[in-house]
Amino acid sequence: MANLRTGIAFSLIALCVVAAVFAPFLAPFDPFRGGADALLPPGSKSFILGSDHLGRDVLSELIFGARVSLAVGISAALSASVLGLVVGSLAGFFGGWVDGVLMRTSEFFQTLPRFVLALVIVAFFGSGIFKLIIVLAVLSWPPIARLVRAQILSLREATFVEAARLSGMGSLRIIAREILPNALAPVIVTGSLDIASAILLEASLSFFGLGDANLISWGGMLNVAQPYLRQAWWMAVFPGIAISLVVLSFNVLGDALNDALNPRLQETA
Amino acid sequence: MNEIILEVRQLVTEIHQRRGWLRVVDDVSFNVRRGEIVGLVGESGCGKSMTAFSLMQLFPTPAARVTSGQIQFEDRDLAKLTADEMRRVRGAQIAMIFQDPATFLDPLMTLGNQIAEPLRAHNFAGNATARTRELVAQMGLPDPELMVRRYPHQVSGGQKQRALIASAMACAPKLLIADEPTTALDVTVQAQILDLMRDLRDQTGAAILLITHDLGVIAEMCDRVYVMYAGKIVEHNTTRELFRAPRHPYTQGLLRSTVSLESASAELFAIPGTVPNLNELPTGCRFAPRCPIANAQCKQEPPFVANDASAVACWNVERAAASDIWKLEIGS
Amino acid sequence: MLQGTNLIKDFRVRLGLFRGNANLRAVDNVSIAIQPGETVALVGESGSGKSTLGRMLLGLIPQTSGALSYRGTDFSQLQGDAQRQFRADVQAVFQDTSASLNPRRRIGDNVESPLIFNRRLSAQQARSESAQLLERVGLDPKTFASRFPHQLSGGQRQRVGLARALASQPKFIVADEPVSALDVSVRAQILKLMQELQAQDQLAYLFITHDLGVARLIAKRVMVMYLGAVVEEGNAADVFARPAHPYTHALTLAAPVPDPARARPARHLMGDIPSPLAPPTGCRFHPRCPYAQAICKTEVPPVREFENGHRSACHFAEQVRAG
Incomplete structure (x- = not known):
């Protein structure tokens, strides 16, 4: 049962990645070019998922939209993880005032309402995919930093770390070889969950018209679909389904990674 | 009673x-x-x-x-x-x-x-x-x-x-x-x-x-x-009797390997081998692979236990009782 | 070989919101000397400070005050080659076998670390030597080197712990409750192995345990700790046969004896071990002591010495010893 769920989630993510990478080859139409065939329902005139108010193919838009969602989600989560890892490690290893300053800073970022701040920043500095990624990363690192710090604090006291000191390893080597590998698993898990929330946040911003206007994104598709909800349900439903499935898949992937990265849960030989 | x-x-x-x-x-x-x-x-x-x-x-x-x-x-x-x-x-x-x-x-x-x-x-x-x-x-x-x-x-x-x-x-x-x-x-x-x-x-x-x-x-x-040993009861008795005259080779070994303040001057004894994995149990007596007096029968048939006041699940009770079987083990 | 004088170790403990911090004296004025090749047992219950003392001797935590020296050189003066020699010479095995091995590294890797870092062997030499070490502790390297710690039983993991300690070619091993978490029959196997290794390599052990039987069996000399202080020390045979401190006496009576025919001894020891955060005044054992008098509440007992270096910190040591 769990394997089936993971399998489906993994396939959906793989599908999404393939769509994003090979979008120009896979899309049946040019998603940027409209035509006379506006607001056609799914199935008509080779528009498999219908066409939008400008006569663009919804399926092609979805395929191209995967690029933005994945790029934003993965880049934001990756940057947040790296930032969190660095900050958390510094705080955990050095302790004292370094720890105090870094943790107070992370608390400050955690108290900010993510969505509202994202709205303000984008409204102020203008939209654009890179700005969006930076905003998301800046807003997502604190939980990872705190997680890493907690891991390192407890691992620093672990008996096997003492044993490593007795075997003559230097501090840096102990950090790199004994502590970080054991601290990494929860970061990877949280990172994959962060991909999901970054995708969701990007979609929300685009839905409010604050996405990158030059790119097609699923959130942006929802935005333009608003006035046509009654005439053309397919304009909203398909991007909605895409967002939900991808977000769900990354969450399932996070769970699966959590299990897979725990050596104790692996089958004993 | x-x-x-x-x-x-x-x-x-x-x-x-x-x-x-x-x-x-x-x-x-x-x-x-x-x-x-x-x-x-x-x-x-x-x-x-x-x-x-x-x-x-x-x-x-x-x-x-x-x-x-x-x-x-x-x-x-x-x-x-x-x-x-x-x-x-x-x-x-x-x-x-x-x-x-x-x-x-x-x-x-x-x-x-x-x-x-x-x-x-x-x-x-x-x-x-x-x-x-x-x-x-x-x-x-x-x-x-x-x-x-x-x-x-x-x-x-x-x-x-x-x-x-x-x-x-x-x-x-x-x-x-x-x-x-x-x-x-x-x-x-x-x-x-x-x-x-x-x-x-x-x-x-x-x-x-x-x-x-x-x-x-x-x-x-x-x-x-x-x-108990590996999921089965191997011996039962009144406490006094069990400690005075343990009959199952496992019980004998277990008692002998116990370290206490009184026994500490004697030589340290350990039962060789390890407890079998429940996934890969031996076919006969579960203790046979570690037992110093196990014979062909022990390796094929699980021992029978009578359910009386003091029972022992061993094919060779007489032999186990007659001599110090673990002593033989140490000597060999 | 290794000497600690008047060692004190304090920890700061956070009591919780609004209550501030407190000072916990885990080890209080303990002196200890380890001779080459000898086994000293350090006996005590939880909170006695025995593990903290062990970690100080290993150089893993600094002492708050007092002096530690290895082969006549103060720990703080150990530098360069001398420091490396100390690191290799003084090793440890631990109680919790699953926590003392890195769960993400294979058994072989775990054993190779000291070979590579303490002994500066090449990766290839380290691999072949780690295989020999595993064999020496009774594990087949072909089967075990590539396994992860969680795939082994507790007894097997403790053998790996011993192999790793031996990898540095130590002179002295601090063994912190190495058999307490193990089953009776496995415990005997590990103790036997430790005795064999000691005979082969002329190792000295500091054997930390709460089990008097194990202490008596493995050690020539014994130190008994209670709430951070050594209350009695001496030849193991003397100390357990004629304890000169009521706490040691109570310990010898408390451990259940595997002999139902023997009458249960009357036990006078009441109550629990007090919190080390608020140790009793005077003699710290007085609230539980059947011999306690007024003087015990107010005055820290001086150390009394009997023959063979048998020492006890009790106002009534002679009386206790007389039985």
């Missing part, structure tokens, strides 16, 4: 694993009489704790199950009770205490409330507050008035275990199952808890099924002992 209050016959308990069901308790039979302290001794993984959990039906149902056997408690077969009926037995007529008292106490609840919990759960007719005070005093806890208002983190490990025992004894159960009750405690505190359990048996007449890996605790506490 007192009447039997618990009679377990051919109990089989299995736990679910990726490769299917694994037999952790295999054809186990034993009994406990009123007011008796009976020991179940064995090393980790021998199935002694799972036996206790089976009696209480205290495991997550899809992960473990009692596959067959009878658990006759007074006039009822506990194996056949519904979950609801079992709930009425548990805590009222059979109670259980565990190794680590800290994990079984709610950190947000006063000791008094936790001790009174079974009284509430089983609709105690009398004055629950008075009964709680009485229990606290009976457990030898200092200053009962203050004690009932304390939270678990405010008392010591020994006091936690006393509170847990008070809670277990609240409804005056006829049988107390104690699973490694003193293993997590310091020796000086362990001695006090053991004294307490013995006193409670004398005062209330409750029988105690004491599960432990510690032969010293068995010797000190129990009237009779069952020795």
